[in-house]
Amino acid sequence: MKQPHSVVPLGKLRAGETAVIVDLEKGDLTLKLMEMGLLPGEKIFVDMVAPLGDPISIKIGNYLLSLRKEEANAVLVRR
Amino acid sequence: MKNIKIALIGNPNCGKSSLFNALTGLRQKVGNFAGITVDKKTGYLQLSRELNAHVIDLPGTYSLYPRRIDEFITFDVLLNPDNPSHPDVVVIVADASNLKRNLLFCSQIIDLKIPSIIALNMVDVARKNGLAIDTLQLAVDLGVKVIHINAREGKGIHDLKRAIQTAIPVPERYFVEVKPLCPEVINGIKDITGVKSDYTAFQIACHYINIFCFNVEQKGKIKQLLERHQFPMAKLQGEEILKRYEKINPILERCTSQDQSKQQALDTTAKIDRILLHPVYGYLIFLLIFYLVFQAIFSWAAYPMDAIGAGFSWMQEALNKNLPQNLVTNLLVEGVLAGIGGIIVFIPQIMLLFGFISILEDTGYMTRVSFLMDRLMRKVGMSGKSTLPLVSGLACAVPAIMSTRGIENWKDRIITIMVTPLMSCSARLPVYALLISFIVPDERLFGIMNLKGLVMLGLYLLGWAMSLLVALVMKWIIKAKEKSYYLMELPIYRRPRWGNVGITMVEKAKVFVMDAGKVIITISIILWFLASFGPGTAFTDIERKYADLQPAGHATKTETEDIIKSEKLGASFAGRIGHFIEPAIRPLGFDWKIGIALITSFAAREVFVGTMSTIYSVGSTADSDFEAIRDRMRKEIDPITKKPVYSAATSFSLMIFFAFAMQCMSTVSVVRRETKSWKWPLIQMAYMTGLAYAASLLVYQLFK
Incomplete structure (x- = not known):
């Protein structure tokens, strides 16, 4: 059985999973991610993965955000 | 008669363009900001007998941390008093259904200390999502006036106009005090540049190199100041955002109440997405819709185009008959008139394509196309948003290239522009039709397949293949000006606004005739x-x-x-x-x-x-x-x-x-x-x- 409370990059989650943001990796996109509402403590729901496997769409707050897996991996979440 | 300048700003998809159209109607002009390819939309509005307003619709942006050229424009207009578009009043359009993220941007604008007013849009969508908002409390907490509007239905526009007429004050207090983050730097910059607001000074510290028209001496002083205090820009910007959200959260708790059981708008959208983004149906629907768009600019546009062609031939003939046969007539008929005809003939295709684009964007479908196609297009150096221009290129490269405006990333856009004319457009058809008859006999293969048709299909595929190949090569050659990122909102599905569709169609035709026309003539x-x-x-x-x-x-x-x-x-x-x-x-x-x-x-x-x-x-x-x-x-x-x-x-x-x-x-x-x-x-x-x-x-x- 997988560890239920492990911290993983957001890009690793599957569609339908819920998680809480733990931290953002510092990088080029950190500010962009934050202004889109991706902040530590926020709850997210992985709404869909694009049919080709990338990008993904997540529900955060009251809206749907789509981002590439590469970008999502800068967001660390706890399942 | 007094004239004021009003700037509309806000997040993408917040209904800013609808508000702009509702305020100015067809009294608008699309130009360019000096030297770059970001549309500058300005319009005219008479507020009262004594008061006229020039309204400028600034590019949508999520925050005051500019990364792309269009975001720098918004930034420069707001912070630089010497910018010709620097506004007297800022109307911040905020999406009520997405209040938290929108308030981040609102709070930044408030701290610039420019007279501001908030137009709270999409309250109807928020309500469907079970969100109730106490506007009065919100205005008290933010320290600026908040007006309810429904830009789609034109509601609240009158209230907004009236509010703008009364003198709007500079916000009294800072939403977030940034001074404690770096007091020496902020004071220093205020001394050097003479700006009044702490937050403006903070932003100047972050971005002075790129946009401000400070003189060399000032820039040198700022540089020294920042070096002396080892200004940790990225860290402080992060802290600033966190501080803002820390203050936004309790405001949201005070001003809104969420009924968790109701998330109607979002739920409906999620349901539609299950079909439109389905691995099989999703692509089938995508093909169907794009085929329709292609048909429209390929076949439907042919009727008005033929009529325009015939009309110009008739005019040429009539002029030739009735004017004296000399050089001037010849120049007029064969040179100028033929040139004008060559411009006008594109209008049906341009209007049809942008009509469709406007509908696809308004409904929220266009972002889904990117979602479906991004991975594939990424491989050849373009983005999901390049799909529509490429498909449109099969009919005509001219409107197709105009439609690349939607691609934010510079490199993705240039590559798309560079390869679109390789797609087999409709003007190649008569040439192919003439030449094919020299090679291919009028026969059928296995009794069903027309050989000529097969060769034609081959030529189309060749165009496709070559455009992807060239894109792949350019991906390696062209240097990126900025790192590409995808990150975008998937807006909820909504009905298209036909008024907006009409305005877009007219505007695009006008832009083409005015700007591209000169070179063609x-x-x-x-x-x-x-x-x-x-x-x-x-x-x-x-x-x-x-x-x-x-x-x-x-x-x-x-x-x-x-x-x-x-x-x-x-x-x-x-x-x-x-x-x-x-x-x-x-x-x-x-x-x-x-x-x-x-x-x-x-x-x-x-x-x-x-x-x-x-x-x-x-x-x-x-x-x-x-x-x-x-x-x-x-x-x-x-x-x-x-x-x-x-x-x-x-x-x-x-x-x-x-x-x-x-x-x-x-x-x-x-x-x-x-x-x-x-x-x-x-x-x-x-x-x-x-x-x-x-x-x-x-x-x-x-x-x-």
């Missing part, structure tokens, strides 16, 4: 000159020769006129150039006559057919004469090799040439308009001509 006149004049006495010699012959009467009058026309074209400057380049195009299997047609068909590819009919003097270019041209061309014998000129190898080589060569002045002109320089259209013309030459050479030498 100029090139058209140059081409007219080249084909209508010859060096020295060449033309008068021909006229004299036939004037002497005419009494002999071995030909009818029109036949003689056709022959004179043909000989004149041969003797014209264009003809001379055709002769001159013959050695260069011989290896491709082309003679000087084809050379002339290559020059004249730079106006538009289909002109090739018309020029051929003039050269082989088969008279006017009405459709009924298509077969006459073909038969005449088939009989043409090369004086050197004594074989038919239009052998399979030459015809094939010529088709390949037309598949890859630029051969379209309107595309050149629109690329210049969209890239704001001659650099890219010239590079494009060079690479496409080079590619066409090499490919034709290869084909001819192989099949000869």
Whole structure:
């Protein structure tokens, strides 16, 4: 059985999973991610993965955000 | 009469454009910000008898941390008092259904200390999602006026106008105090630049290099100041955002109440997404919708285009008949009028395409197309948003290239612009149709498949393949100006706003005629000159020769006129150039006559057919004469090799040439308009001509 409370990059989650943001990796996109509402403590729901496997769409707050897996991996979440 | 400047700002998808349209209607103008390709939309609004307003619609942005060129524009307009668009009043449009993220941006604008007012939009959507908002409390907490509007239905616009008329104060208090983050730097910058707001000073510290028109001395001082205090920009910006959200959260708790059981708008959208983003149905629907768009600009647009063409022919004929036959008439009819016709003829395609784009964007479907296609397009150096321009390029590159405005990333956009003209457009069809008949017999394969149709399909696929290949190469060559990122909101599905669709269609047509028109007219006149004049006495010699012959009467009058026309074209400057380049195009299997047609068909590819009919003097270019041209061309014998000129190898080589060569002045002109320089259209013309030459050479030498 997988560890239920492990911290993983957001890009690793599957569609339908819920998680809480733990931290953002510092990088080029950190500010962009934050202004889109991706902040530590926020709850997210992985709404869909694009049919080709990338990008993904997540529900955060009251809206749907789509981002590439590469970008999502800068967001660390706890399942 | 007093004039004020109002700026509309807000997140993408917050309904800013709807508000702009509701405020200004058709009294708007789309231009460019100086030197770059971001649309500058301005409009005019009469607020009262004493008060006029210029409204500027700034590009949508999520925050004041500019990364892309369009975000820098918004930033510069707001922070730089010397910017000609610097507003007296800022209307911040906020999406109520997405309040938290929108308030981040609102709070930043408030801290710039510019007179501001918030137009709270999409309260209806918020309500469907179970969110109730206490607007009065919100205004108290933010320290600025908040007006409810429904931009789609035009509600609350009157209240907003009235609020703007009353003097709007500068926000009294800071939403977030940034001074504690770096007091020395902020005070220092206020001393150097004279700005009043702490937050403006903070932003200057972060971005002074890129945009501010401070003098060298000031910039030097700022640089020293930042170095002295080792200004940790990224860290402080992060802290600033966190501080803002820390303050926004309790405000949201005070001002809103969420009924968790109701998330209707979002739920409906999620349900629709299950179908539209489905691995099978999703792509089927995508193909269907794009096929419809393609059909519209390929087939539906043909009716008005034919009518426009016929209208201009009629006008040309009428003018020729009724005006004295001289140089001025000739210039007017064959040069100017033909040029104007060549511009107007694009309007149906442009309007139809942008009508569809506007609907697709309004409903929220366009972002889903990116979602479906991004991974695939990414591989060849483009983005999901390049899909529509490429598909539209199958009908016509001109509107297709105009539609690349939607691609935010500079490199993705340039690559898309560079390869779109390789898609087989409708203007190539008549050329292919003429040439295919020299290679392919009118037969069917296995009794069902039309051979000509198969060759045509092959040419289309060739265009596709080459555009992807070139994109792949350019991905390695072109250097990125900024790192590409995708990150975007998937807006909820909504009904299109027909008023907006109409305004977009009219605006795009206007922009094309005004901006691309000049270049098209100029090139058209140059081409007219080249084909209508010859060096020295060449033309008068021909006229004299036939004037002497005419009494002999071995030909009818029109036949003689056709022959004179043909000989004149041969003797014209264009003809001379055709002769001159013959050695260069011989290896491709082309003679000087084809050379002339290559020059004249730079106006538009289909002109090739018309020029051929003039050269082989088969008279006017009405459709009924298509077969006459073909038969005449088939009989043409090369004086050197004594074989038919239009052998399979030459015809094939010529088709390949037309598949890859630029051969379209309107595309050149629109690329210049969209890239704001001659650099890219010239590079494009060079690479496409080079590619066409090499490919034709290869084909001819192989099949000869």
